[in-house]
Amino acid sequence: MIEIKDKTSCCGCASCVQKCPRHCISMHEDNEGFLYPRVEKSACIDCGLCEKACPMLHVGERMAPERVFAAKNPDTDKRHRSSSGGVFIALAHDIICRGGVVFGAVFDVKWEACHGYAERIEDVYPMMGSKYMQSRIGESYRLAEEFLRNGREVLFTGTPCQIAGLKIYIGKDYENLTTMDFLCHGVPSPGIWRKYLKENILSDEALMKTASENGVHLAKDMPFAITDISFRDKIKGWIGYTFVVRVKQENTDSLASMTHEIIIDNNPFMRGYLNDVYLRTSCYSCKCKNGRSKSDVTIADFWGIQELMPDFFDDKGIALVMINSGKGMECIEKLGLMKAETRLKDVIALKSNAGFSERIAIHPKRKQFFDNQEKPFLVILEQALKPTFRTVLKRYIIKVRNKIKSMQK
Numbered sequence: 001m002i003e004i005k006d007k008t009s010c011c012g013c014a015s016c017v018q019k020c021p022r023h024c025i026s027m028h029e030d031n032e033g034f035l036y037p038r039v040e041k042s043a044c045i046d047c048g049l050c051e052k053a054c055p056m057l058h059v060g061e062r063m064a065p066e067r068v069f070a071a072k073n074p075d076t077d078k079r080h081r082s083s084s085g086g087v088f089i090a091l092a093h094d095i096i097c098r099g100g101v102v103f104g105a106v107f108d109v110k111w112e113a114c115h116g117y118a119e120r121i122e123d124v125y126p127m128m129g130s131k132y133m134q135s136r137i138g139e140s141y142r143l144a145e146e147f148l149r150n151g152r153e154v155l156f157t158g159t160p161c162q163i164a165g166l167k168i169y170i171g172k173d174y175e176n177l178t179t180m181d182f183l184c185h186g187v188p189s190p191g192i193w194r195k196y197l198k199e200n201i202l203s204d205e206a207l208m209k210t211a212s213e214n215g216v217h218l219a220k221d222m223p224f225a226i227t228d229i230s231f232r233d234k235i236k237g238w239i240g241y242t243f244v245v246r247v248k249q250e251n252t253d254s255l256a257s258m259t260h261e262i263i264i265d266n267n268p269f270m271r272g273y274l275n276d277v278y279l280r281t282s283c284y285s286c287k288c289k290n291g292r293s294k295s296d297v298t299i300a301d302f303w304g305i306q307e308l309m310p311d312f313f314d315d316k317g318i319a320l321v322m323i324n325s326g327k328g329m330e331c332i333e334k335l336g337l338m339k340a341e342t343r344l345k346d347v348i349a350l351k352s353n354a355g356f357s358e359r360i361a362i363h364p365k366r367k368q369f370f371d372n373q374e375k376p377f378l379v380i381l382e383q384a385l386k387p388t389f390r391t392v393l394k395r396y397i398i399k400v401r402n403k404i405k406s407m408q409k
Helices: 015-019 076-081 087-097 140-149 160-170 190-202 204-213 268-274 326-333 344-349 366-371 377-385 389-408
Strands: 025-029 035-039 067-072 101-107 113-118 154-157 177-182 224-233 242-251 256-264 297-301 319-323 338-342
Touching: 015 025, 015 140, 015 160, 067 326, 076 087, 087 101, 087 154, 087 177, 087 297, 087 326, 101 140, 113 140, 140 154, 140 160, 160 177, 177 326, 190 204, 190 224, 190 268, 190 377, 204 224, 204 242, 204 256, 224 256, 268 377, 297 326, 319 326, 338 344, 366 377
Parallel strands: 101 154, 154 177, 177 297
Antiparallel strands: 025 035, 067 319, 067 338, 101 113, 224 242, 242 256, 297 319
16 A cells, blocks of 8 residues: 655655556645645555555666767757757657657646647647646556557656656556656646746736736736746747746737737746755655656757757757667657767766756755745745855855965966
8 A cells, every 4th residue: 555654755656546446546735735645545455556556666777878869850940849959849740640649748727737648739739848847647647558558659758757657557568659758857846836826927916917027018908818838938049048928918999919928037936946945855866867767768958068069059959869768769760850969978077957966955945935835935935045144154165265276376
């Protein structure tokens, strides 16, 4: 029986929920906004299938990629709509064209992330772009297995722990299954994202205030609706990506409409995420990164490529593609991507992508942040990001040491 006594031992993949033959396990949100399994003990028959389906109880071995590439999609429109190089949409398009099914994260009607599947290319587009929160996996593993058993090709994308959960749930190799994960910094709390949205984006009053603070003035007498939220928009380029909320306003007088782009530089939710304030506890010591998920392909932003491969670099987005299996290489080779091979050790030496790190230091004010949820998000975030006396002292000592060294030269 799955029983969560230490939350660091649960990644929230929901494999146990889908594996239970009695359907007596369900996911419940804790006070930090993360989902954890809960067993209805009166219905449990102690079959042990939930424990066998848990990737955190059956941790895989590290696996170095077979080959490593820089890659970009020659279709500039698709690359522009992607977070990095447009590799996912190229592979998804290939799978769909062969009658296959693609699984990935999409926004629901409340602008929260959940996993879904697509059998048409137009339904793949919502899966494009980074969504910085843990997606609800739902019954995606069970549905994927059903498609596989019926002979359909399946591309399943997700975080390393979601791919590890899928693999152990299925329990066998399917030739018609291709898996793709990404270098993951960790997943921030969906509950905190919901709080940020409610206070700053979703209500009319909050959205108008946020828009005004960021140089966009919405007409009060015109109805409007959010049409897109982009965490990593390339409106200012790939390197200088920014958070953008697109709003459509209907002009009832002329029947015309206009789209406003609210560009939120230095977005507060992203600041908290990138400073590790509200990651899932299991993310601070990840057991699924660096090949442990056994995905066929791992993708990421190729940060630092301008130093390593300046001739291949441009500011439209470059993907780092790590091939983990023969199937993965076969899939990538036929996509017609622009590619340049490199070495993993050279990529890691750049120290530009924190996704390689399996251990992340827990933010010293993480507990304080979650203990003060009755206060507005922006207030408790600023309190959390304010450096401690110890941090200030450490920075001062380093500054003095560096000054002394420069004087001795």
